[in-house]
Amino acid sequence: xxxxxxxxxxxxxxxxxxxxxxxxxxxxxxxxxxxxHVLVVPREEIAHFTDLPDDVTAHLAIVSAxxxxxxxxxxxxxxxxxxxxxxxxxxxxIHVIPAWDEAHLTFANAHAAPAEEIRAAAEKxxxxxxxxxxxxxxxxxxxxxxx
Numbered sequence: 001x002x003x004x005x006x007x008x009x010x011x012x013x014x015x016x017x018x019x020x021x022x023x024x025x026x027x028x029x030x031x032x033x034x035x036x037h038v039l040v041v042p043r044e045e046i047a048h049f050t051d052l053p054d055d056v057t058a059h060l061a062i063v064s065a066x067x068x069x070x071x072x073x074x075x076x077x078x079x080x081x082x083x084x085x086x087x088x089x090x091x092x093x094i095h096v097i098p099a100w101d102e103a104h105l106t107f108a109n110a111h112a113a114p115a116e117e118i119r120a121a122a123e124k125x126x127x128x129x130x131x132x133x134x135x136x137x138x139x140x141x142x143x144x145x146x147x
Contacts (some may be wrong), residue, residue: 003091005041016122018129019067020139023059026067026096028118031110033097035121036075040064040094047090064096066134067125071098074128075121081105 008015009025018038019026026040040063042056052060068080077098083105084094099105119141126138 003045003089005039005089005091005093006045009041009043016118016141017139018122018125019063019134019137021063021137023056024063026063028122029095029110030112030118032113032118032121033095033105033107033109034075034077034099035113035117036071036077036098036125038067038096038122038125040067040096042092045091047086047092049084049086049092049094052092060092060094064094066132067096067129070125070128070132070134071096073132074098074124 002010004013007013008027016028017025018028019040022043024040024042026038029037029039040060042052042060044056046052064082068082071077071080075098077100079099081097081099082094083097086092097105122141126141129135129138
């Protein structure tokens with residue numbers, strides 16, 4: 001049985017994508033802690049972050065850093081934060097979040113955002129990723145994440 005993230009990656013259910021390559025994708029969460037919050041997800045379903053092959057772990061870290069740099073500019077955030085928890089979906093994912101302080105970085109601050117808010121934040125982040133030179137990895141917004 002596929003996870004919800006695999007169904008998003010495959011285009012079975014909709015997702016708002018900001019990144020796609022052969023190893024991973026990044027898409028907006030429907031319950032962001034702050035505007036621009038995305039999930040970096042390996043294409044392969046591996047439940048635990050600690051079970052990832054080293055090369056995949058390194059790739060996810062690199063992609064998360066690229067997205068974090070773009071978030072800092074696009075959302076005028078002093079930091080980009082990472083959270084790896086994985087309790088809600090058994091498919092490794094890294095939360096990359098524009099952040100202003102540590103107190104804000106709690107899932108208690110997540111909120112169900114309207115689709116238009118998620119889409120606008122994704123467009124802003126996508127534009128910054130393109131400006132930063134990563135346009136080849138920015139797929140069509142609602143396309144699924146075929147590469």
